[in-house]
Amino acid sequence: MFEVWQDEGMTTVPKxxxxxxxxxxxxxxxxxxxxxxxxxxxxxxxxKRLGAxxxxxxxYVDSKNQLLDMSVDRVLADVVATVDPDSDPFDxxxxxxVRLFETIDEHQWCAGRITQDxxxxxxxxxxxxxxxxxxxxxGLPVDDQFHSATAILGFVIGLGTQMVGAQNxxxxxxxxxxxLDAAANRWKDVDPDELPFVHTASAVLREHDDAEQFSFGxxxxxxxxxxxxxxxx
Amino acid sequence: MFEVWQDEGMTTVPKxxxxxxxxxxxxxxxxxxxxxxxxxxxxxxxxKRLGAxxxxxxxYVDSKNQLLDMSVDRVLADVVATVDPDSDPFDxxxxxxVRLFETIDEHQWCAGRITQDxxxxxxxxxxxxxxxxxxxxxGLPVDDQFHSATAILGFVIGLGTQMVGAQNxxxxxxxxxxxLDAAANRWKDVDPDELPFVHTASAVLREHDDAEQFSFGxxxxxxxxxxxxxxxx
DNA sequence: ACCTGAACACCGTTCAAGT
DNA sequence: ACCTGAACACCGTTCAAGT
Numbered sequence: 219m220f221e222v223w224q225d226e227g228m229t230t231v232p233k234x235x236x237x238x239x240x241x242x243x244x245x246x247x248x249x250x251x252x253x254x255x256x257x258x259x260x261x262x263x264x265x266k267r268l269g270a271x272x273x274x275x276x277x278y279v280d281s282k283n284q285l286l287d288m289s290v291d292r293v294l295a296d297v298v299a300t301v302d303p304d305s306d307p308f309d310x311x312x313x314x315x316v317r318l319f320e321t322i323d324e325h326q327w328c329a330g331r332i333t334q335d336x337x338x339x340x341x342x343x344x345x346x347x348x349x350x351x352x353x354x355x356x357g358l359p360v361d362d363q364f365h366s367a368t369a370i371l372g373f374v375i376g377l378g379t380q381m382v383g384a385q386n387x388x389x390x391x392x393x394x395x396x397x398l399d400a401a402a403n404r405w406k407d408v409d410p411d412e413l414p415f416v417h418t419a420s421a422v423l424r425e426h427d428d429a430e431q432f433s434f435g436x437x438x439x440x441x442x443x444x445x446x447x448x449x450x451x
Numbered sequence: 452m453f454e455v456w457q458d459e460g461m462t463t464v465p466k467x468x469x470x471x472x473x474x475x476x477x478x479x480x481x482x483x484x485x486x487x488x489x490x491x492x493x494x495x496x497x498x499k500r501l502g503a504x505x506x507x508x509x510x511y512v513d514s515k516n517q518l519l520d521m522s523v524d525r526v527l528a529d530v531v532a533t534v535d536p537d538s539d540p541f542d543x544x545x546x547x548x549v550r551l552f553e554t555i556d557e558h559q560w561c562a563g564r565i566t567q568d569x570x571x572x573x574x575x576x577x578x579x580x581x582x583x584x585x586x587x588x589x590g591l592p593v594d595d596q597f598h599s600a601t602a603i604l605g606f607v608i609g610l611g612t613q614m615v616g617a618q619n620x621x622x623x624x625x626x627x628x629x630x631l632d633a634a635a636n637r638w639k640d641v642d643p644d645e646l647p648f649v650h651t652a653s654a655v656l657r658e659h660d661d662a663e664q665f666s667f668g669x670x671x672x673x674x675x676x677x678x679x680x681x682x683x684x
Numbered sequence: 685a686c687c688t689g690a691a692c693a694c695c696g697t698t699c700a701a702g703t
Numbered sequence: 704a705c706c707t708g709a710a711c712a713c714c715g716t717t718c719a720a721g722t
Contacts, residue, residue, distance in 0.1 A: 369668030376609015435602030
């Protein structure tokens with residue numbers, strides 16, 4: 219067994235200890251996830267971005283799971299902050315939904331990790347509360363308010379996740395047009411006998427707009443809620 | 452360096468080579484995921500269940516990702532098979548949605564892995580096609596059919612995923628009551644000033660039924676579609 | 685054609701040790 | 704109080720070798 223002495227070459231190696239903070243860790247975590255994706259984002263990769271050792275991260279965070287939860291929560295904070303209380307509750311709800319949808323599209327890695335846990339992701343619950351508060355103004359029983367709010371958020375998160383997945387299928391096709399083309403090609407070669415609807419729909423998909431699709435579904439829900447509101451008046 | 456000779460005890464060790472098949476691999480994969488969850492389901496764990504070596508799995512499957520995709524597809528096959536073409540398209544759609552929702556609840560690991568890719572998960576696209584075919588009978592323009600179908604599936608998958616997440620928060624609380632209690636406790640301690648809606652809603656959540664919540668949201672969507680149908684007649 | 689074990693490059697996490 | 708490097712027990716994947 220030998221002791222190996224490392225020659226640093228230069229005698230004046232800076233060797234300054236990196237100074238971290240929960241803030242900087244989370245900021246770098248979000249940035250890293252955005253850049254290289256959840257799949258490739260390891261703690262070692264994060265440490266490298268921070269210019270720190272891996273184990274340093276554990277001073278601020280208990281586990282990778284917690285780090286991801288906090289990263290999601292950090293991103294959702296922007297949704298909460300941006301929303302302004304509109305005069306019309308339906309406009310306000312639409313506003314929140316759109317902001318959340320955009321956030322999922324922007325930070326795709328958070329799509330599958332949004333949880334309604336006040337401890338782990340308070341901002342997620344804040345969003346639910348914002349939607350619910352608006353619904354409490356339209357005159358529905360309280361359990362219908364709750365069911366409507368979770369329906370809306372379930373739809374937004376669900377469709378968002380599906381779209382993120384669809385985008386990943388295109389792989390390295392970065393541009394939106396290339397992505398749409400890849401998706402459409404995958405669909406149009408499908409057996410028209412077994413999948414008649416998808417086959418004809420693939421023509422629609424060619425000039426497809428995610429925002430439009432999202433908006434349509436959201437309106438279905440909002441109209442459904444309006445109907446229940448009208449029934450009670 | 453020594454060579455260690457292992458004494459098998461019994462001299463007649465069977466040492467039969469395990470016989471595998473794509474069928475048995477997928478079956479064991481689904482069973483394993485159901486039992487121990489996606490988090491703990493490694494290829495080594497699967498190999499052990501199969502009584503085979505890890506690398507044997509790679510004869511039938513290119514990667515773990517593909518294995519998971521195929522496992523999801525296998526589970527979705529039951530949804531496709533169960534559905535019967537109803538006379539009323541709305542009843543038929545409701546039927547499909549409920550079956551999909553039940554499947555996600557039963558196989559929680561597949562919640563975040565459902566993709567609309569005809570290559571990787573044909574049965575997922577089959578489900579979309581089934582819903583779309585029903586919608587084509589109600590008299591809407593083809594892009595509204597497509598938007599409605601994806602809205603419904605987005606909602607089902609999204610709300611299903613959210614509920615799976617909520618259940619996991621309760622941790623090892625296996626029974627449904629324990630899960631609800633843990634969730635409710637988490638919510639009722641919430642600041643009533645900052646989260647007024649959630650605070651009052653937590654009372655509703657105490658006697659909460661996932662199926663009811665799901666049904667309510669689905670009806671919002673279906674009613675919204677019916678409205679658009681009525682407008683065009 | 686199908687299955688094996690060993691090896692590779694990576695993980696997340698822990699911990700005694702440094703500053 | 705905060706940061707480090709080394710070590711641990713795991714991963715998914717590859718591959719030459721066996722049957």
